[in-house]
Amino acid sequence: MPTVIRIPTPLRKLTSDVETVELDGSTVGELIDNLEERFPGVKARLCDENGNLRRFINIYVNGEDVRFLDNLATAVKDGAEVSIIPAIAGG
Amino acid sequence: MSYVKGLKCRECSATYPIEPLAICEECFGPLEVDYDYESISKDLTRELIQSRPPTLWRYRELLPVDTPTVGLNTGFTPLVRADRLANILGVAELYIKNDSVCHPTLSFKDRVVAVALTKAREFGFEVVGCASTGNLANSVAANAAAAGLPAYILIPDSLEQAKIVGTQIYGINVIAIKGNYDDVNRVCSEIAGRFRWGIVNVNLRPFYAEGSKTVGFEIAEQLGWRAPGSVVVPMAGGALINKIYKGFKELEQLGLIPEVQTRMFGAQATGCNPISAAVKDGVDDIRPVKPSTIAKSIAIGNPADGYFAAKLIRRTGGWAEDVSDEEIVDAMKLLAETQGIFTETAGGTTLAVTRKLIEQGRIPRDEPIVVAITGNGLKTQEALTIEPPISIEPRLEEFEKLISKRRAA
Numbered sequence: 001m002p003t004v005i006r007i008p009t010p011l012r013k014l015t016s017d018v019e020t021v022e023l024d025g026s027t028v029g030e031l032i033d034n035l036e037e038r039f040p041g042v043k044a045r046l047c048d049e050n051g052n053l054r055r056f057i058n059i060y061v062n063g064e065d066v067r068f069l070d071n072l073a074t075a076v077k078d079g080a081e082v083s084i085i086p087a088i089a090g091g
Numbered sequence: 092m093s094y095v096k097g098l099k100c101r102e103c104s105a106t107y108p109i110e111p112l113a114i115c116e117e118c119f120g121p122l123e124v125d126y127d128y129e130s131i132s133k134d135l136t137r138e139l140i141q142s143r144p145p146t147l148w149r150y151r152e153l154l155p156v157d158t159p160t161v162g163l164n165t166g167f168t169p170l171v172r173a174d175r176l177a178n179i180l181g182v183a184e185l186y187i188k189n190d191s192v193c194h195p196t197l198s199f200k201d202r203v204v205a206v207a208l209t210k211a212r213e214f215g216f217e218v219v220g221c222a223s224t225g226n227l228a229n230s231v232a233a234n235a236a237a238a239g240l241p242a243y244i245l246i247p248d249s250l251e252q253a254k255i256v257g258t259q260i261y262g263i264n265v266i267a268i269k270g271n272y273d274d275v276n277r278v279c280s281e282i283a284g285r286f287r288w289g290i291v292n293v294n295l296r297p298f299y300a301e302g303s304k305t306v307g308f309e310i311a312e313q314l315g316w317r318a319p320g321s322v323v324v325p326m327a328g329g330a331l332i333n334k335i336y337k338g339f340k341e342l343e344q345l346g347l348i349p350e351v352q353t354r355m356f357g358a359q360a361t362g363c364n365p366i367s368a369a370v371k372d373g374v375d376d377i378r379p380v381k382p383s384t385i386a387k388s389i390a391i392g393n394p395a396d397g398y399f400a401a402k403l404i405r406r407t408g409g410w411a412e413d414v415s416d417e418e419i420v421d422a423m424k425l426l427a428e429t430q431g432i433f434t435e436t437a438g439g440t441t442l443a444v445t446r447k448l449i450e451q452g453r454i455p456r457d458e459p460i461v462v463a464i465t466g467n468g469l470k471t472q473e474a475l476t477i478e479p480p481i482s483i484e485p486r487l488e489e490f491e492k493l494i495s496k497r498r499a500a
Contacts, residue, residue, distance in 0.1 A: 009284045010114045017282065029299070045119065054425050055120040055398060056102065060277060063270075065393065067379055086114040087121070087301060087395035090290040090328025091198075091227035091272075 029072035162205025198226035206302035207291035216289030222279035225254030293370035307338020320458025329400030355412035358424035358444035360384035367411035433468035
């Protein structure tokens with residue numbers, strides 16, 4: 001079963017305006033690579049030159065921030081939901 | 092009229108037109124409002140500001156709206172000289188910037204909402220909303236009701252009762268999310284991507300955040316057009332401390348105050364201290380935490396502007412600290428008993444951290460210190476255990492007996 005990835009507004013120009021994408025991949029890093037294959041240019045927006053997640057991006061697997069898990073190595077099980085979300089302000 | 096040129100990314104400096112946009116498409120950095128300071132400097136003088144009513148709109152050239160329409164009576168809260176408290180803390184000159192009496196909902200959030208909802212109307216949004224730890228919920232609800240704008244407000248389901256009541260009374264849509272503020276924020280961001288609404292701290296964030304500069308403008312004006320030596324600010328998402336400093340720097344740039352040499356100090360609760368931990372550990376990256384503290388209004392485990400807050404604190408020679416829930420309550424009582432100001436848990440946090448930093452020698456004792464008190468204690472009464480008052484029969488003798496007992500004691 002593929003993973004559902006929610007695409008944030010700032011990336012949708014690169015994803016032909018789609019809100020969600022279904023992809024295969026066993027880790028968050030793999031999903032990003034596969035997303036890049038489908039929509040070239042996406043990875044550079046998400047990761048810096050060294051391949052690390054950019055400072056202002058949060059990725060959640062089933063609602064949990066990957067920084068509480070294994071970052072890009074976080075395992076993604078079948079049917080998981082992955083959200084890519086820009087850091088947002090307090091309130 | 093507005094002096095805004097457009098929006099600019101704080102991280103990579105990419106520019107964008109004036110639109111309801113908050114995030115840079117290139118690097119995901121936060122967008123910030125870019126002003127035409129040259130034109131402002133020709134038009135804005137101390138005299139012009141002082142000739143206007145005592146609200147935050149007296150600085151309207153430095154706010155990103157065309158014509159103010161929401162929150163017209165907001166701002167210009169008292170800067171209280173706190174001599175009794177200063178004596179106890181052993182400092183020369185101490186002030187409380189008292190936003191616990193901000194109009195209309197008793198927190199500094201009334202400032203950001205006045206700007207954000209004015210902007211929402213300019214953009215033509217028909218529905219507004221926010222993700223909130225309480226104070227923003229109160230303010231968006233009240234101001235949206237007064238403006239006749241439908242609103243959707245998302246809060247964590249664990250919020251204090253007074254903050255829930257103080258949102259629902261305005262008859263707008265309140266939705267409690269099962270989770271903490273970071274969960275609420277995540278869902279709210281996804282909602283903003285789906286619905287074409289003006290979410291004040293998501294797609295209106297660059298405009299919203301500018302409202303916080305008015306705390307800095309007011310402090311400087313109320314001190315007689317100068318910036319103080321030290322300012323202590325509570326940190327949740329980390330935006331307020333940045334914006335207060337930006338307020339000082341803008342006045343300096345326009346020649347309205349002398350050179351700014353202010354040290355910026357940040358306050359957090361130990362139960363949610365991602366920014367103060369980064370400052371104390373000397374690292375750039377903010378490690379998110381799962382909040383657990385009575386200071387719920389500042390319990391943001393994943394602070395969006397934390398990186399900039401930590402950088403500002405270091406750059407200005409300030410520091411950050413965090414305090415326990417017990418220290419927070421003690422400081423709430425101290426402020427009430429010495430200065431007659433009842434602040435919420437976030438204010439207790441700020442004062443407790445101020446005390447700690449003075450004792451550590453980080454805050455100089457001989458320069459003016461301003462403590463930013465941002466919310467009202469009536470909203471967080473659950474944090475306090477107050478003994479019920481002594482109760483007597485309605486007879487003078489009973490009262491006399493009580494007083495003579497007290498005098499003897």
